[in-house]
Amino acid sequence: MTPKAFASSADLDDKQQTLEVLADGVYALTADGDPNVGAVEGEDFLVCFEAMATPVAAREWLARLREHTDKPVKFLVLSHYHAVRVLGASAFDAEVIVAHDNTRALIAERGRQDWESEYGRMPRLFKEPASIPGLTRPTATFSDRFTIDLGGDRGELVLAYCGRGHTEGDIVAWLPRHKVLFAGDLVESRAALYTGDAFHREWAAATLDRVASFEAEVLIGGRGAVARGRDAVAAAIAQTRHFLEVMLREVGAAHERGGTLKEAFEAAHAALVGRYGGWPIFEHCLPFDVSRLWDELSGVERPVIWTAERDRQVWAELQG
Numbered sequence: 001m002t003p004k005a006f007a008s009s010a011d012l013d014d015k016q017q018t019l020e021v022l023a024d025g026v027y028a029l030t031a032d033g034d035p036n037v038g039a040v041e042g043e044d045f046l047v048c049f050e051a052m053a054t055p056v057a058a059r060e061w062l063a064r065l066r067e068h069t070d071k072p073v074k075f076l077v078l079s080h081y082h083a084v085r086v087l088g089a090s091a092f093d094a095e096v097i098v099a100h101d102n103t104r105a106l107i108a109e110r111g112r113q114d115w116e117s118e119y120g121r122m123p124r125l126f127k128e129p130a131s132i133p134g135l136t137r138p139t140a141t142f143s144d145r146f147t148i149d150l151g152g153d154r155g156e157l158v159l160a161y162c163g164r165g166h167t168e169g170d171i172v173a174w175l176p177r178h179k180v181l182f183a184g185d186l187v188e189s190r191a192a193l194y195t196g197d198a199f200h201r202e203w204a205a206a207t208l209d210r211v212a213s214f215e216a217e218v219l220i221g222g223r224g225a226v227a228r229g230r231d232a233v234a235a236a237i238a239q240t241r242h243f244l245e246v247m248l249r250e251v252g253a254a255h256e257r258g259g260t261l262k263e264a265f266e267a268a269h270a271a272l273v274g275r276y277g278g279w280p281i282f283e284h285c286l287p288f289d290v291s292r293l294w295d296e297l298s299g300v301e302r303p304v305i306w307t308a309e310r311d312r313q314v315w316a317e318l319q320g
């Protein structure tokens with residue numbers, strides 16, 4: 001058997017990007033399993049959600065958005081610290097870059113290593129990597145809730161923390177007026193989960209319960225298609241929870257019986273591959289996912305920092 005290429009390093013084909021207008025002044029750009037981004041119009045400004053991996057990639061998204069609106073970007077919201085979602089920030093010329101308190105701390109603590117790790121794992125997303133001026137530093141952070149008045153009769157955009165999940169600092173953006181929820185990587189719609197920096201037990205329980213409690217009618221997950229309608233939203237949340245629960249069950253059983261990490265990986269892979277194996281980044285994510293869950297079950301409170309080197313070691317041990 002030929003060894004699997006490292007992470008997504010062999011995935012070099014551009015994905016089809018689709019810009020959808022979800023309501024008056026509410027936009028989502030989905031991309032066949034690549035990270036999704038969005039934007040919401042205020043009366044005389046824009047709020048952008050997620051920044052892409054490089055300024056050059058972000059400018060392509062902004063060019064498409066500019067076909068609909070020329071309002072300046074006042075707020076750039078970052079759902080969490082991962083490089084592919086934050087390093088394009090400079091392209092937005094935003095007045096304010098908003099994130100969770102923990103995201104600010106994570107960028108300071110491990111932003112540099114995460115940049116190198118993600119670049120190695122998903123080089124295709126880093127369009128012209130030399131255009132990145134440096135780490136993205138949020139300029140406004142919050143712990144629970146941050147409300148943006150959109151002006152006129154546009155209502156408000158509520159940024160909310162739902163607890164630890166995909167990372168220690170994920171936030172969602174909620175438009176009560178249109179019942180639209182930008183969920184970041186807390187929910188994936190027909191895409192595999194990356195849980196290498198996650199808190200599986202909290203995410204699968206209280207955090208997803210809080211996400212569900214918005215009762216959204218449209219949900220834009222971190223990757224995958226827009227979920228439209230209450231049933232599709234519930235299905236996306238249920239799929240995310242199911243993926244986590246299967247991992248907890250399989251990796252938990254191997255851990256409990258004193259098995260090895262490799263055995264845990266093989267059990268989780270076997271249990272998930274039938275339903276999720278064909279979805280974007282499944283093989284890429286699973287070694288990192290199982291490795292983090294193994295640590296979590298071993299009492300390692302905070303995710304160990306991924307470095308380009310550690311990525312390769314875990315990959316060789318589990319997917320090699």
Ligand SMILES: [Zn+2]
Nearest residue numbers: 080082166185
């Ligand atoms: Zn992420």
